[in-house]
Amino acid sequence: MDFKPRNQKDQSLSEIRYTYSARNLWSGFLFGIGLVAFIDEAIFHQLLHWHHFYDKSTSNIGLVSDGLFHALSWFATVGSLFMFADLRRRKGLWLKRWTGGVLLGAGSFQLYDGTIQHKLMRLHQIRYNVDILPYDLIWNIAATGMILIGISLIIRTRRSLLKMKAEGRYAQ
Amino acid sequence: MHSNGHIQNDNGALFESILLILPALVIVIYIAAVVISSRRYQKWPLYRTFSWILGIICAASAIIGPIANRAHMDFTAHMVGHLLLGMIAPILLVLAAPITLALRTLDVQSARRLSKLLKSWPLRILSNPTIASALNIGGLWILYTSGLYGLMHQSALLRALVHFHVFIAGYLFTASMIYMDPAPHRFSFMFRAIVFTISLAGHDILSKYIFAHPPSGVTKEQAENGGMLMYYAGDAIDVTIICILCYQWFKATRPKESLAL
Numbered sequence: 001m002d003f004k005p006r007n008q009k010d011q012s013l014s015e016i017r018y019t020y021s022a023r024n025l026w027s028g029f030l031f032g033i034g035l036v037a038f039i040d041e042a043i044f045h046q047l048l049h050w051h052h053f054y055d056k057s058t059s060n061i062g063l064v065s066d067g068l069f070h071a072l073s074w075f076a077t078v079g080s081l082f083m084f085a086d087l088r089r090r091k092g093l094w095l096k097r098w099t100g101g102v103l104l105g106a107g108s109f110q111l112y113d114g115t116i117q118h119k120l121m122r123l124h125q126i127r128y129n130v131d132i133l134p135y136d137l138i139w140n141i142a143a144t145g146m147i148l149i150g151i152s153l154i155i156r157t158r159r160s161l162l163k164m165k166a167e168g169r170y171a172q
Numbered sequence: 173m174h175s176n177g178h179i180q181n182d183n184g185a186l187f188e189s190i191l192l193i194l195p196a197l198v199i200v201i202y203i204a205a206v207v208i209s210s211r212r213y214q215k216w217p218l219y220r221t222f223s224w225i226l227g228i229i230c231a232a233s234a235i236i237g238p239i240a241n242r243a244h245m246d247f248t249a250h251m252v253g254h255l256l257l258g259m260i261a262p263i264l265l266v267l268a269a270p271i272t273l274a275l276r277t278l279d280v281q282s283a284r285r286l287s288k289l290l291k292s293w294p295l296r297i298l299s300n301p302t303i304a305s306a307l308n309i310g311g312l313w314i315l316y317t318s319g320l321y322g323l324m325h326q327s328a329l330l331r332a333l334v335h336f337h338v339f340i341a342g343y344l345f346t347a348s349m350i351y352m353d354p355a356p357h358r359f360s361f362m363f364r365a366i367v368f369t370i371s372l373a374g375h376d377i378l379s380k381y382i383f384a385h386p387p388s389g390v391t392k393e394q395a396e397n398g399g400m401l402m403y404y405a406g407d408a409i410d411v412t413i414i415c416i417l418c419y420q421w422f423k424a425t426r427p428k429e430s431l432a433l
Contacts, residue, residue: 067377071369074407075414079365082418090427 013091014164020092021161025154027083028101032150034077036106037070040113073109097157103150110143187328188236195232199225202270209276216276220268227264230256235335244325247387247394251401257335258308258342259409266346271353291356299357301348301364305371308345311337313378315387322388345371350416361421368417372410379403 017024087093114136202224206216233239234257242249271290275283289295297303315321315334324331347353349364383399386392 064373064377067380068370068373070376071372074372074411075365075369078411078414078418082422086422086425 016090016092017094017097018161018164020087020090021094021097021157023083023087023092024094024097025101027080027087028098028103029105030076030080030101031084032102032105032107032146033109034073034080035102036109036113037073038077041070094157096153100150100153100157103146104154105150107143107146107148107150111140111147114140114143191232191236195228199228202268202273205273205277209273213276216273220273223264224268224270227261227268230264231261231339234261247390247398248401251398254338255402255405255409258312258338259406261339262342262346263409263412265343266350266352269352275354287354287356290354296357298344299348299355301359301367304341304344304348305367305374307337308341309371309374309378311341312375316378316382317385317387319388321390325389346413349413350420361417361424364417368410368413375406375410376403379406 084093084098087098118136203221206221210216234253239249239253239256243253271286274286278286298307315324315338320330320334324334347355348359349368351358379399379402381399382402383396386395390398
């Protein structure tokens, strides 16, 4: 990090954003993972009863990966929100970059769930006793859409970061 | 057969009355310490006293009373008791900061001896998050995947040992994750977060494993109910620990604005 402000007064908004751009991205990414995991578990498992946490005798790896992912998503949700609060109190919150992180995290988890867990490891399917194709299509296309929008937001904020950095050099 | 049951009952009654005195005694000692130390120092926060009383009641209700009695035949009741003893009571007792209170109350020499004990190498090993997690989660794996669960209901001594282990390991685990008391052997937030996530995963995997593979002497239906309870209630309690851990991080990393100017 070669853009260290000399003191607190020098720190303009863009400089703070520059300092905390990675934390914005991480906080959003982790929150996105937690959000989708929570929606999946609360709505599909518990409210709609479309599928359950143990649908068939799964492989041991499936069980372990599921447990790890569940634990990670709990920690990610709480931890990312505390990071969000930390960014706010440092006035370093960059909502556009954070949202990019959320969409990338949410989309990545959903696509992983929809392809690896549902299809490759066959842990469970979205629904049973119906034609599953439309459900799979909606789930995975929504995931891909989130990833694409997330990445475009991240690229755009990165561009303005690079621009800021260049201007900062001129100013010095 | 009949007389055997009778003798067991007599022993049980004696055992129960001892078990009833112990928690009451621990609560009285804590309150006495609060009174003594509040005279000398700042007032001891009321929530800590409440937390201690509630924690002791939770732990006691897992060993004596209706839940404990039903636990012999009902796996779900056993799991309720396990949650009270191994998860809820430890959090409440850690939040009550008993070691801080002891250090404030004891005379200087005894307090020094206590802090020396806390810094000793056996406690260094036991308070290591990885060791504490292994004792806590590993102990549960052994209990529910070996024949131990079935044996535990035949021997009162074994049952007492298992309860003791679940309680102590739960307390060690919680205390190694959230530092409410002085902790001489500290670990970074990141390290504790990683270890905690792995142990939470171990807990989740075990509860699903119980759901599918009933422990010895447990019916399929009971194992499913108990496994689900362990999964969801365990989550709720673990999220509380995560929130406390993250809040401690949030406080510790507060930017020092006044110094920058």
